[in-house]
Amino acid sequence: MLEAKNISVWFGNRSVIDNVSLELEPGQIMVLLGPNGAGKTTLLRALNGTVGIKGGTIELDGKPLSKLSRREIARQIAVVAQENETKFPITVIEFVLAGRFTHGAAFGWESADDIRAAENALKLCDLDEYGGRVMNELSGGERQRVVLARALAAEAKVLLLDEPTANLDLAHQALMFRLVRDRSRNAGASAIVITHDLNLASEFADHVVLLKDGKVYASGPTNGVLTKENIAEVYGVQVLLDSNPASGKVRVTTVY
Amino acid sequence: MQNRHILSWFVLIVSLLLALLLAVSLGSERLPIFDLSDSQAAIFFDIRFPRVLLGACVGASLATAGASLQALLRNPLAEPYLLGVSNGAALGTMIAFVFFEQFVFARPLLAFAGAGLATFTVYQMARSRAGMNVERLVLSGVIVTTFLSSIIVLLTSLLDAARLRGFTFWLLGDLSQSTMNGFYMTLAGVVIGTIVLTSQARPLNLMMIGERDAMDFGVEVGRVRMIVFGMASLLVGTAVAASGSVGYVGLIVPHLVRLAIGSDNRLVIPFSAIAGAIFVVLADTVARTAIAPRELPVGAITALIGAPLFIYLLKRS
Numbered sequence: 001m002l003e004a005k006n007i008s009v010w011f012g013n014r015s016v017i018d019n020v021s022l023e024l025e026p027g028q029i030m031v032l033l034g035p036n037g038a039g040k041t042t043l044l045r046a047l048n049g050t051v052g053i054k055g056g057t058i059e060l061d062g063k064p065l066s067k068l069s070r071r072e073i074a075r076q077i078a079v080v081a082q083e084n085e086t087k088f089p090i091t092v093i094e095f096v097l098a099g100r101f102t103h104g105a106a107f108g109w110e111s112a113d114d115i116r117a118a119e120n121a122l123k124l125c126d127l128d129e130y131g132g133r134v135m136n137e138l139s140g141g142e143r144q145r146v147v148l149a150r151a152l153a154a155e156a157k158v159l160l161l162d163e164p165t166a167n168l169d170l171a172h173q174a175l176m177f178r179l180v181r182d183r184s185r186n187a188g189a190s191a192i193v194i195t196h197d198l199n200l201a202s203e204f205a206d207h208v209v210l211l212k213d214g215k216v217y218a219s220g221p222t223n224g225v226l227t228k229e230n231i232a233e234v235y236g237v238q239v240l241l242d243s244n245p246a247s248g249k250v251r252v253t254t255v256y
Numbered sequence: 257m258q259n260r261h262i263l264s265w266f267v268l269i270v271s272l273l274l275a276l277l278l279a280v281s282l283g284s285e286r287l288p289i290f291d292l293s294d295s296q297a298a299i300f301f302d303i304r305f306p307r308v309l310l311g312a313c314v315g316a317s318l319a320t321a322g323a324s325l326q327a328l329l330r331n332p333l334a335e336p337y338l339l340g341v342s343n344g345a346a347l348g349t350m351i352a353f354v355f356f357e358q359f360v361f362a363r364p365l366l367a368f369a370g371a372g373l374a375t376f377t378v379y380q381m382a383r384s385r386a387g388m389n390v391e392r393l394v395l396s397g398v399i400v401t402t403f404l405s406s407i408i409v410l411l412t413s414l415l416d417a418a419r420l421r422g423f424t425f426w427l428l429g430d431l432s433q434s435t436m437n438g439f440y441m442t443l444a445g446v447v448i449g450t451i452v453l454t455s456q457a458r459p460l461n462l463m464m465i466g467e468r469d470a471m472d473f474g475v476e477v478g479r480v481r482m483i484v485f486g487m488a489s490l491l492v493g494t495a496v497a498a499s500g501s502v503g504y505v506g507l508i509v510p511h512l513v514r515l516a517i518g519s520d521n522r523l524v525i526p527f528s529a530i531a532g533a534i535f536v537v538l539a540d541t542v543a544r545t546a547i548a549p550r551e552l553p554v555g556a557i558t559a560l561i562g563a564p565l566f567i568y569l570l571k572r573s
Contacts (some may be wrong), residue, residue, distance in 0.1 A: 050471045058321050074474030078328040084466050085391075087332055088519040098462045109522070154473065 001026050001190060002047060002158055008058035009046055009214075011037075016042045018214040020130070026157065028077065028186045029180060031201040033225075034211035035235055037159070040194045044160050048077045067196070075102045077157035080148050080164045085136065091133040092146050099153035114153075121153040122146075124179055126172065139169040148176060152183075158182070159191040165200065167195070173197075177204045182185070190192060198252040203228055210234055226250050260328035261523060264516075268530045272273035272312070275534045279308045279541045284549045287559050307434040310498055311540040311554070312533035314431070315505055317449065319344075319494035319532025321488040322506020323513070323525050324453045326367075328484045330467075331390055332511065333569055336492045338370075339393075344374025345489075345496035352413050353423070357479075364441050365374030368493030375485050390391060390570075429492040429502030429555020432500050438498040445494030449487045450529045457481055457521035464519065482550055502536065502555045505560020509535050511565065 002024040009017035017039045024030055032040045041067070045051035047058060049065045058065040060076055078099065100114040111119075122130060126143040135143065146169045151159055159180065166174040181204055183189040195201055201208060201222070208225040210218040212234045218225045231239050231252070238255040281289050287296050318336055325334040327339075336342045348370025352362035369570050400435055408427070415423060426433065437514035459480045462470035495502070509532040510524060517523050536554065539561075543552040 049470060050468060068474050070471055071474040074472065077474040081468065081472065084469075086330060086465055088330075088464055088514070089329075090465065090519050094461070094464065094518075094520060098465060098469070098473055101458065101462055107458050182390075 002058075002060055002192075004047060006057050007046060007053045008044055008049055008059060010054045011042075016214050017046060017053075017206060019199065020211075020214070020216050021056075022209055022216070022219065024159070024190050024192060026190055027184045028190045028202055030190070030192045030205045030207045030209060031194075031205035032192060032194045032209050032211060033201055033234075034199065034217075038211040038234075039214040040211055044079075044094045044162055044192060044194060044215075044220070048079060048160060062063065071102050071106075074156070076155070076156055077158045078151035078154035079162060080151045080161040082162060083167075083223045084154075089136065091131070091207060092122070092133050093118060094128065095135055095146055096150045096153050099150035099199050102154070110168060117155060118149075118153045122147040125149040126175060141169060141172060144168060145172060145176075148179070157189050159189065161193045163194050163196070163199065165195060167180055173200065180204070198226060198231070202250045203247060222250055226252060251254055261517070264325050264523075264527065268527060268534075272530055272534050272537075272543040275537045276312065279311070279537045280304050282541050283544050284551075288431055293387045303434075306436045306439050307431050308537055309534045310434040310439045310442060311431050313439060313446045314495040314499045315509070315532035315534070315536025315539075316503060316529040317442060317446045317491040317532070318448070318502060318505040319503055319509035319528040319535070320450050320453055320525060321491040321495075323510035323521070323528040324484050325457070325488050325506070326510060327464045327521050327524075328481060329382075329393060330464055331393055331513075333390060333566065335395060335504065335507040335566075336399070336488065337506065338566070339397040339406060339487065340374045340563045341371050341378070341380050342496050342503070343387070343401050343404040343408070344370035344372070346370070346501050347408055347411075347491045348493070350496045351422075353368055354414055360437075364445075364497040364563060365496050367497035368489055371493040371496070372485065373487035374404065375489055379485070394570075405459065422477055426500040427551040429500045430553040431499050431559065432542075432551060440536050442498045445490050449491040450526060452483065454522065454525045455484055457525050460484070460521045460525075461519075464521070475507055477497070481552070500553075502554065504566070505532055505536060505558055507569075508558070508565055509560050511569070 005016060005021050006019050008015065012209060032043065034040050042051055046053050060068065065073065073249055095112050096112060096118040100110055100117060103114060104111055120236050122128065127145055127149060148164060161222060164176055168176060179252060180191050184191060205222050208222050209232060210225050217234050219229050228239060228241055231237060240253045240255060242251050243249065244251040263366050266367065285299060287300055292300055321336050326332050345367040348366035349363050352366040356362035378396045378400050382557055383394040412420060412423060459475045462473055463476050463477065465479060508527045513524050513527045513531055517527065539557040540554040543554045543557050546552060
């Protein structure tokens with residue numbers, strides 16, 4: 001569905017992503033892990049073509065990304081990025097409707113379908129009554145959920161999420177990961193998620209990619225990647241591993 | 257969603273017609289417009305009517321350009337006059353005026369080119385790797401404006417005294433030299449510009465949130481930017497060639513429109529066009545009548561309202 005082969009990204013004369021390959025399958029949830037500056041966000045940006053690659057190829061459904069228009073890419077890939085503040089009083093529903101840009105014509109008004117999709121996405125993100133509120137007046141966590149709702153409203157097959165839970169409380173972290181998992185189980189939609197929470201990664205990932213200095217350090221199913229040795233090598237932290245009694249998945253505890 | 261704005265359209269269009277009616281009646285001589293004598297008809301058709309119509313087009317041009325530049329640059333302080341775009345157009349007009357006076361189209365063409373160059377320069381100066389912040393944009397505008405002003409001042413030394421006075425007035429924004437030709441030229445600019453920019457309103461809604469967000473959700477950001485810069489330059493170029501730099505219209509009008517109906521550019525851009533027309537027509541009526549029979553440049557009136565609003569907006573952001 002989305003496949004990167006040997007891609008590299010340079011910022012000026014600094015190599016940020018070095019010869020990375022990955023393949024996202026339909027319905028798969030892939031988690032990108034790695035310390036700050038490992039190149040996670042840049043890799044995510046390269047995968048939807050908003051950061052240029054120097055070498056290698058990226059293919060979406062077998063077609064090279066470089067041959068597709070922004071519109072064609074956005075129809076398939078929706079992004080949950082770190083939100084930046086706007087100086088204009090944009091309402092929540094207007095913000096979420098931006099996710100419907102690739103549906104229908106590029107000018108004119110949203111259809112009833114678009115509005116239904118946006119309202120539905122808000123409901124999924126526990127934002128039922130928020131449509132008329134102004135973005136700048138929301139808390140960080142509420143805004144983050146609006147950003148997620150916008151990506152869900154796009155109804156794309158691939159979701160790219162950059163630290164989607166960074167500002168969320170415990171209940172909404174769980175809600176957000178359940179939403180992504182339900183989409184993959186029920187609709188065959190896949191997702192690539194950047195997070196620093198190794199336990200959330202372990203619970204929800206089908207496949208984990210551990211990045212270090214712009215290179216893939218380890219890649220595969222959770223059990224094989226989240227090992228004491230790998231974590232010590234990449235993060236420089238000692239951890240204890242056991243299994244979560246509720247799910248049986250690997251549980252990571254930091255040794256301070 | 258569209259239906260509830262029909263009332264707003266209606267109110268705006270009726271207000272525009274009333275403003276036009278008021279403006280053609282008032283002036284150094286009050287005209288009973290439904291019962292004109294021959295000499296009054298001459299004043300009406302040769303002087304007052306072209307002036308009022310041109311004022312409407314200039315207002316619409318500047319407000320539309322302001323509204324779309326603000327959405328594009330994600331900054332409610334972006335304004336053709338403050339960004340130096342108007343001064344670019346003024347310099348172009350001046351060059352045409354001094355060197356190519358016999359060639360009719362030189363003024364709007366060079367004004368357009370000057371506006372485009374100034375826009376591009378300010379954009380390049382304000383952009384940095386970290387993006388574009390308010391201070392950088394406003395400062396770049398100030399620098400370009402003062403630089404262009406100094407060239408304009410140098411060029412004025414080539415003018416004789418009589419032309420100099422007319423030119424100084426024009427530079428401040430002045431509608432007293434209006435002709436029907438100027439009106440047609442500005443009308444063409446405003447019709448093309450407003451339609452094209454309104455067609456880009458939905459992508460602009462996304463870009464107002466953020467350029468990166470807009471790219472993520474399917475906007476060809478580079479193309480929209482080129483179209484907006486091009487059309488804003490066309491609008492400002494034709495407006496300035498006809499009437500000089502009328503300042504702050506592009507700041508005041510979109511701000512009021514957004515207060516009334518929100519931030520959706522599909523409404524903000526066309527509504528700004530009509531509201532801008534109303535605003536300049538009324539401002540020019542004040543300019544013509546406040547100290548009649550003498551006149552003020554309309555740009556002085558708009559700046560009197562605009563500068564305090566700018567300070568308020570800057571404080572708030």
